[in-house]
Amino acid sequence: MKLIAIDLDGTLLTAESKPSTEGLAAIRNILSGEDHKVTICTGRARFDVKGIIGEDLSIPIISSNGAAVHDERGRLLNETPIPHPIAAESISYLLEQDVYFEIFCPEDIYSPCGGEGKLQAEIDILVSANPDIDADTLQAGVQTQFQQFGFKQIDDLREVVQAGSPIYKLLIFTYDDAKLDRIRHHFRDQPFVHTTAAAKHTLEIISTETDKGSALQFLASYYDIDMADTIVIGDSYNDISMFQIAGTKVAMGNAVEEVKRLSTLTTRSNNEHGVAYALNTLLDL
The missing domain is CATH 3.30.1240.10 (Hypothetical Protein, Haloacid Dehalogenase-like Hydrolase; Chain: A; domain 2)
Incomplete structure (x- = not known):
């Protein structure tokens, strides 16, 4: 089993801040097979994520850049607030x-x-x-x-x-x-x-206890998934901590250079449904 962490802004979302329909379809297809876990890993709040991707998509969510981790049923697993x-x-x-x-x-x-x-x-x-x-x-x-x-x-x-x-x-x-x-x-x-x-x-x-990478490590451990079996897809500076530790790192075509340098693969841009292309074609999931 693999754990796939997908960023939102600049990644699953287009420039209009709307989710890629192809990207959501690719995620649903992966979940239907029950072979892998998919999580959204974002700087946005969890309730904002649910409003964007839909309440019916039951997946774990890493929100606020890793400050909160919830499972697919919405239970809080971990939080690292500012003192x-x-x-x-x-x-x-x-x-x-x-x-x-x-x-x-x-x-x-x-x-x-x-x-x-x-x-x-x-x-x-x-x-x-x-x-x-x-x-x-x-x-x-x-x-x-x-x-x-x-x-x-x-x-x-x-x-x-x-x-x-x-x-x-x-x-x-x-x-x-x-x-x-x-x-x-x-x-x-x-x-x-x-x-x-x-x-x-x-x-x-x-x-200082919060970043996407640490939250991803926590969630992978919670599901007993080795970090070598994690896949991350992202585009910006707050994704770097994920790219430093994940097994497979997919940079969006529109990603900043710092992310691209750390990547294993580069997919299409967010406006070209790069998440769907990565999941369906580059990774063949």
């Missing part, structure tokens, strides 16, 4: 930076009221300074961010920490590159959290 004192410090710092960010918890994604307006203001500044910039692409990025399932807007994000809920990750989204670099530098070499990214203009803060 609450560190989360509180991090949230206070981000509020001081006047940047848009989200808080991922087990049941909700918390977003600040007025967050969309903050991002629109950044777009307006960019367009004013660079008239040739593609404003539609920037707008599409904002719309995708606010289409996540489980969104809950609140006035004060510090209330999330006060409520005591586990905090899986903090996601920063900004078109201000200087601000993003400053935040990345602030969290560099901290003992309890580290950063990763799945897309341009974003930065994710997670526990």
Whole structure:
């Protein structure tokens, strides 16, 4: 038996953030044979994943970049949240930076009221300074961010920490590159959290105990599957930890070079149904 871990954004999802129908069909075909396990391994929240792939597809899910691992029945197997004192410090710092960010918890994604307006203001500044910039692409990025399932807007994000809920990750989204670099530098070499990214203009803060690779190792051990019998398919920086340990590594055609260098195989792009091509043709599963 093999364990196949598939990323979402830039991988199973097209550029429009919609799942590849061919990719989903290939996954269902593999599951019908009962010879292999398939898991989604993503930076998204579990409830967001279920909203995207459908409630009827019963598979284990590694979510929030590995901060939570659920089995195919939805039972929580493992979680590595940010320690609450560190989360509180991090949230206070981000509020001081006047940047848009989200808080991922087990049941909700918390977003600040007025967050969309903050991002629109950044777009307006960019367009004013660079008239040739593609404003539609920037707008599409904002719309995708606010289409996540489980969104809950609140006035004060510090209330999330006060409520005591586990905090899986903090996601920063900004078109201000200087601000993003400053935040990345602030969290560099901290003992309890580290950063990763799945897309341009974003930065994710997670526990140092959290990454996709560690979560994949946990799930493989849970199902008594050797790491040599794991297959990963991905495209971005937050997939690197998986590619460093899996037996077979498939890079999307649109993957960043760092992922391609670690790959065993390269498939077609996400817009060309690369997951289906990898599963059906390259791997012949």
